[in-house]
Amino acid sequence: MHDSSDLQKAREEAAINYFRLVDSADPAVLDLFTDDAQMFFPKFGFATGKDQIGAFAQGLGRGISAIEHDIPGFIVLSSGNYVVIEGAVKGTTTSGVAFPDGVSSFGLFCNVFEFEGERIKRAHIYEDPDFASTHTDGVAWGKSVSDSM
DSSP: OOOHHHHHHHHHHHHHHHHHHHHTTOGGGGGGEEEEEEEEETTTEEEEHHHHHHHHHHHHHTTEEEEEEOGGGOEEEEETTEEEEEEEEEEEETTSOEEOOSSSOOOEEEEEEEEETTEEEEEEEEEOSOTTSOOHHHHHHHHHHHHTO
16 A cells, blocks of 8 residues: 555656657557546547547547657646646657747647546646647737737
8 A cells, every 4th residue: 555655656657657658659558547537638629438548649649750758857746636747848740840849839738637546537638739830820820929029
């Protein structure tokens, strides 16, 4: 049996390991989740259960040829059943576009993990899904404001 600080440390390590497995496209990432886990990603919505989470990951992976999270630079906050990680990510899309571009994509994200024991029960990912800055309407308003400052 873990005392609470050991359990919290195990949860933080599991959350960080999630990013290592994502970066290496390792399907073992699904082993970190409960069978009924829920995942949220902007412009996608919700996936429930390991099968849907796996399908989401495969779909996202179709557009990304390489991804690397800046694990040493993570800000990790945890309390109770939650681990929150803020960080940065970089990579290359399958069309050869490197991200972030530092102009309208910045590679910043925040994931909120909820745990049941040492497994992830809920992962809500807050990240701009426009890795290659191709969503021109969304980019245009931000550029127009920053250009006027």
